[in-house]
Amino acid sequence: MNELLQNQKFLLVFDLDGTLLTSKQTIALKTKKLLQELSKAGNIVTIASGRPPRSVHQYHAMLGLEGPYIGYNGAIIDNPYDPDFKQVRKWIKKEEILSFLHHFGEDIFANMMLEDDTDQFYLKENEAYTYFFHPEGMNIHLGSVMENLDRDVMTCVLELKDLSHKQEMLDYMASHYDNLSLRFWFNAPNFAEFFFLDTNKATSIYKLADFYHIDRAHIIAFGDAMNDYQMIDSAGVSFVMKNGSPELKKYGTYITKYDNDHEGIYHALKEFFQLED
Numbered sequence: 001m002n003e004l005l006q007n008q009k010f011l012l013v014f015d016l017d018g019t020l021l022t023s024k025q026t027i028a029l030k031t032k033k034l035l036q037e038l039s040k041a042g043n044i045v046t047i048a049s050g051r052p053p054r055s056v057h058q059y060h061a062m063l064g065l066e067g068p069y070i071g072y073n074g075a076i077i078d079n080p081y082d083p084d085f086k087q088v089r090k091w092i093k094k095e096e097i098l099s100f101l102h103h104f105g106e107d108i109f110a111n112m113m114l115e116d117d118t119d120q121f122y123l124k125e126n127e128a129y130t131y132f133f134h135p136e137g138m139n140i141h142l143g144s145v146m147e148n149l150d151r152d153v154m155t156c157v158l159e160l161k162d163l164s165h166k167q168e169m170l171d172y173m174a175s176h177y178d179n180l181s182l183r184f185w186f187n188a189p190n191f192a193e194f195f196f197l198d199t200n201k202a203t204s205i206y207k208l209a210d211f212y213h214i215d216r217a218h219i220i221a222f223g224d225a226m227n228d229y230q231m232i233d234s235a236g237v238s239f240v241m242k243n244g245s246p247e248l249k250k251y252g253t254y255i256t257k258y259d260n261d262h263e264g265i266y267h268a269l270k271e272f273f274q275l276e277d
Contacts, residue, residue: 009042011214013070013205013231014265016049016059018187018224019241022261027062030266035063038269044212046070048201050193050227052115052154053078055134068211072154073195073227074204088207091152092194096180101146103172110159110190112145116152121145133157156194158182163190186225186245195227202230220272222256222265223248239268 012035014020022028039045045063047056048070056069068079079085097114106112106123113129114121119139122129129135141148160166166184169192173181179198185191201223209219221228221235224244232238233251240252243259254272256264269275 008218009044009212009214010038010218010220011044011046011205011209011212012038012269013046013048013201013208013219013221013235015201015223015225015228016047016051016056018243018260019222019228020047020059020260020265027059028261028263028266030263032063034266034269034275039063039065039067044068044208044214046208048074048205048221048228048231050155052134054137068208070201070204070208073193074200074202075154075196077204077207085211088204089154090196090199091154092156092180093152094149096177097153097156097194098146098149099176100172104165104169106144106146108161108165110161112159113157114145114149114153114155116154119151121148121153158192160190160192166192183227185227186247200230201228202234205231205235220269222268224260237272239265 020027035045044067045065046068047059049056050073051071053071053076056071060069066081068077068085070077075090077088109123111126112123113133115138119141120133120135121141123145125142169182179196180194181197182192183195205219205221217236219235221231221238222241223232224241226245226248229248229251232240232248238252239254239256240249241260241264242256249255254268256268258264258267
């Protein structure tokens, strides 16, 4: 490692889909090896994803990490390996979801998915959702969410049949909820998710930085989509993937020269830290 890495400690944060993961849902070999080396050198290497903990953990394991992670776009922060780390969780109250659904009805949705640690609620069965929402080991509930939802959840994802109600939904959220809104997905515009206005990957990263006594200048973040906006905009150094959202690229310190399928993270960190092969 060079002098910069020998004398300073960094918090390196990586989104998963479209960033750390290739299109085949793997971690590129050179990237994996470099992140392991950075972790062993005393830096904090972590994942910040919209995915649930059970999905994030498998990639932590691939990297051999035993440290913190961020899930649900910041709604959960945990380090199961450190008894001194206090887990952070934010729940979406069932009453808030049911009020929204009673206003709009369920007929305008192609599907929806809600979950806590043990149960998932789907409007309809859809095999394609297995790829996105990782139902392995979960209790599955199918049918009307308005009838079946009996608890607060960590996430609520909506698939709209079309976007004719998009603006009405955003307006409704703004006028009826103090701390909730809808975020529409960059790569799948008919999908939207509930999110907390005061909670995102950036707020969670700063909590990790405080815990590990790392200042903003030593936070390095990588992302590709607009749910990464806050962490890309607020990190000391940020990289937007070459394959990332054009809108997000306006906020990054750098744009990687290579995409997620061609070791984009490896090449970016190698150049930034002036590392030799």
